[in-house]
Amino acid sequence: MITILSGSPRKNSNTLRVANALKHMIEGNYEETVNIVDFYGFDIPSANAGTVSIDTLSPWQLSMFESMSASGLVFVLTPEYNWFPSAEIIQTIHAMGGAQFAAMWNNKVFATCGTSNGRGGRMPAIQLGYAINKIISVFNFNSMVSAKMFESQFTDKVLNEDGSSMGNQEYMNGLKVFADYNLNMAKKWKNMIDH
Numbered sequence: 001m002i003t004i005l006s007g008s009p010r011k012n013s014n015t016l017r018v019a020n021a022l023k024h025m026i027e028g029n030y031e032e033t034v035n036i037v038d039f040y041g042f043d044i045p046s047a048n049a050g051t052v053s054i055d056t057l058s059p060w061q062l063s064m065f066e067s068m069s070a071s072g073l074v075f076v077l078t079p080e081y082n083w084f085p086s087a088e089i090i091q092t093i094h095a096m097g098g099a100q101f102a103a104m105w106n107n108k109v110f111a112t113c114g115t116s117n118g119r120g121g122r123m124p125a126i127q128l129g130y131a132i133n134k135i136i137s138v139f140n141f142n143s144m145v146s147a148k149m150f151e152s153q154f155t156d157k158v159l160n161e162d163g164s165s166m167g168n169q170e171y172m173n174g175l176k177v178f179a180d181y182n183l184n185m186a187k188k189w190k191n192m193i194d195h
Contacts, residue, residue, distance in 0.1 A: 001032070001033045001034075001035060001067070001070045001071045001072070002026060002032050002033070002034045002035070002071055002072075002073045002074070002075070002183075002186075003034075003035050003036075003037060003067045003068050003070075003071040003073075003074045003075070004019045004022055004023060004034060004035070004036045004037070004074075004075040004077060005019075005037050005039070005064070005068075005074065005075065005076045005077060005089065005092075006018075006019035006036055006037065006038045006039055006040075006077050007039045007076065007077055007078040007079070007085065007086050007088060007089035007092075008039055008040070008077075008078070008079045008086055008088075008115075009039050009040060009042050009086065009088050010040065010079075011040050012161055013040070013079065014079065014115050014116075014117055014152070014155040014156050014159075015039075015077050015078065015079050015115045015155075016036075016038060016040075016163075017115075017155055017156070017159040017160070017161060017162075017163050018077055018113060018115050018150075018152045018155060018159065018163070018175075019036045019038075019075075019077055019163070020036070020159075020162055020163025021159050021163035021164070021165070021172075021175060022034075022075060022077075022163075022175065022178075022179060023036055023163065024163055024164070025175060025176060025179050026179055026183065029176075029179075029180075030183060032183070035067045035071075037063065037064045037067055037068075039086070039088050039089070041060040042060065042088045042092075043058050043060050043061065044061065044088070044091050044092055044095045044096070045095075046091060047091075047094060047095075051095065052095040052096055053100070054100045054101060061096075064092075064104075065096070065101065065103070065104055068103075068104040068105075068108075069103035069104055071108065072107065072108055072109065072186050072189070072190050073108065073109050073110075073111065073182060073183065073185075073186035074108055074109070074110050074111070075110075075111050075112075075113060075182070076089065076110055076111070076112050076113070076128050076132070077112075077113045077114075077115060077152075078112075078113070078114055078115070078124045078125075078128060079114075079115050079116070079124075080114045080115065080116045080120040080121050080123065080124045081124075083120075083123040083124070084123070084124055084127065085114070085124040085127055085128050086124075089128065090131070093131050093132070093135065097131075097135040098139075099139060102139065102141065105132075105135050105136065105139065105141050105143060106139075106141040106142055106143060107141075107142050107143060107190075107193055108143045108186075108189075109143065109144055109145075109146055109182060109185050109186040109189050110129075110132050110143065110144070110145045110146065111145075111146045111148065111149070111150075111178070111182040111185075112124075112125040112126075112128040112129050112132070112145065112146075112149050112150075113125055113149060113150040113151070113152060113178070114128075114149075114150075114151055114152065115152040115155050116151070116152065116153055116154070116155060117154065117155055117156050117157075118153065118154060119153050119154075120151070120153065121150070121151035121152050121153060122149070122151050125149040125150070125151065126149070129145045129149070132145050133145050142193055144189060146181070146182050146185050148177075148178060148181040148182055148185070149178075150174065150175065150178040152171075152175075153171075154171075158171040158172075159171075
């Protein structure tokens, strides 16, 4: 299974458009099940408002935990807000990036993507890679962050709300390269771990 985290809290966000496009592309070209976790349902408390315990997860938190735990490849998508990832995706890493949530982070390949309605996306994708690598390093997880990132630029001009292409073939080719590379990387990583 593959999980796509659509890390925007906005309903019908540009980030969700990319998540849907990625899901359509993967399911159309590979025999893979893809689950999108839409952060429109995000309900993780801020650090000063409480903690998250694996024994008392909300339905949304549990669905994300189970999906990531069952996946060998996790795409982490975030909107770009002033060159940073969304607060919600960062809060998820802070609140659930620990030993009790090891199944979410261990034995996986993570691929990052930043989305923008203009020119942007690179910095949040890079910053997510740093943060996820820190979790992998501190807890000695058998995982990796892929070097192949994706910058979804002018997203609302190339994808409609359900993630279908609006005719920009260069964009779709780039998205396919991102998907193919990371699916192949996840397959190689699994083979290395299994042997």
